[in-house]
């Protein structure tokens with residue numbers, strides 16, 4: 001079970017509603033990556049204490065491995081790519097092992113300019129590769145393409161609220177950190193053998209309104225050929 005961040009924001013005064021939600025979670029390994037709003041909320045310390053209390057592992061630049069009934073899963077969680085400091089060393093040499101599902105957790109599907117600069121070597125090497133091979137374009141700041149270059153199977157992200165407010169016939173017009181039209185909004189995207197799923201999540205940002213972007217808790221089933 002993964003929580004892809006922004007569980008609280010700068011307007012959150014009490015952690016109790018979140019505690020009620022965490023109490024209802026079914027028994028399963030639980031993981032969390034921080035989002036940009038978690039970083040600046042007045043209850044950040046209480047948030048981290050609650051996550052620990054309810055058995056949620058905080059993956060802010062950490063990786064874990066799980067094994068059950070002979071099946072292995074590795075999970076790398078990056079710090080928030082806008083207000084945190086995601087660590088490129090976590091991805092270097094990661095590589096998916098045979099028979100193992102490798103997951104990259106990242107709050108947002110794109111990186112802010114500071115994080116892009118931090119991962120500069122990776123972006124540069126990817127850009128050169130694209131220039132010489134004429135492969136599909138590489139978008140600086142795309143977590144999907146970064147994960148694809150490092151052979152992850154799956155990226156799980158949030159942050160977008162599915163655009164939060166959609167205009168019929170036009171779709172999402174604004175996603176924080178992306179231009180117009182936003183490229184990564186919700187659902188499944190693919191690059192090579194890597195898939196990325198962006199959940200619409202449950203909440204709102206700035207305006208307490210969602211329009212044609214229903215809240216969701218996603219259940220993902222992973223099948224191997």
Ligand SMILES: [Fe+2]
Nearest residue numbers: 006035036159
């Ligand atoms: Fe966010």
